[in-house]
Amino acid sequence: AQSVTQPDIHITVSEGASLELRCNYSYGATPYLFWYVQSPGQGLQLLLKYFSGDTLVQGIKGFEAEFKRSQSSFNLRKPSVHWSDAAEYFCAVGAGEYGNKLVFGAGTILRVKS
């Protein structure tokens, strides 16, 4: 069965510093991979997705992620964090026949200190 591991429950970074959020997945074939962001009390916003092709994916708000098959990873990065990036981030893998049934990781809460 598909699974997603986000090993960091909380991460705190200084504003302007770089960020990397880790995500490891378990899936037999080439996965569909997603990163979502959720602000407190809000819904999900899609940051980026990987279906195939270039393993470095650019997303919104300056985020990028790199798919590494050998490491079963899809880590999210941002070169310079802004205070408004403070939120919870979810990595997800697409399951089901069309990969649109998502299995989510536990989430990582990002805190940004000024």
Next chain:
Amino acid sequence: GAVVSQHPSRVICKSGTSVKIECRSLDFQATTMFWYRQFPKQSLMLMATSNEGSKATYEQGVEKDKFLINHASLTLSTLTVTSAHPEDSSFYICSASRSSQAEAFFGQGTRLTVV
């Protein structure tokens, strides 16, 4: 773009009553919709998969008689929480997908509080 609208965004109900949540795809036909639940400070867990015109498929541990799902048209799925109890208080969020595409688009979510 693909827009999914969920209504209501917040609802408070009394214990023992039923609550209906709607999930609409506004600009595309969604043959498949998914319902997720997120308990406070936890991740999202899939509850059920809803295909237009057929019975929903529930994940293990989800009571189908308590969480009634109807997907009667290509643009609307509803989740009814029957005889709600405080432990059903949660954030419910739907997603909708064209069957031939991998991406599912999420609604804004519904925060249910049962008092």
